[in-house]
Amino acid sequence: MIESYLNQDAVLYRRTGVNQYNEPEYEQIPIKCRYEYTNRLVRDAQGEQVPSDARFFTTEPVKPGDRIVIGEEDRMVITAGGQPDLSGGIEFYEAAV
Numbered sequence: 001m002i003e004s005y006l007n008q009d010a011v012l013y014r015r016t017g018v019n020q021y022n023e024p025e026y027e028q029i030p031i032k033c034r035y036e037y038t039n040r041l042v043r044d045a046q047g048e049q050v051p052s053d054a055r056f057f058t059t060e061p062v063k064p065g066d067r068i069v070i071g072e073e074d075r076m077v078i079t080a081g082g083q084p085d086l087s088g089g090i091e092f093y094e095a096a097v
Contacts, residue, residue, distance in 0.1 A: 001085075002057065002092045006032040010070040012060055026067065033058040035070050042079045042096045052078055052096040062095045 010033045013026035035056040042052045045064045054075065056068060062080040069075075080095035 005034050013067040015065045031058050031060045055096045062093045
């Protein structure tokens with residue numbers, strides 16, 4: 001249902017862990033998404049309120065700590081969650097960056 005709105009190409013860098021130097025490692029996944037600019041306050045992984053100036057929607061699983069690259073922008077995911085469909089599955093994911 002939402003697939004027709006996902007008309008932008010991006011690259012999702014899904015965090016897979018850390019290396020021996022404690023730097024994050026990522027898996028690169030090309031995705032279709034809908035990226036839009038919107039100002040709002042969201043809660044980060046520590047529960048603090050932080051400003052977010054954009055969000056995106058995709059059918060790929062997304063979690064805080066992942067990165068998205070769309071055009072020239074490389075953004076860190078602050079918070080993310082799945083939106084359920086009527087059958088109880090996840091229809092799409094919304095993430096604030």
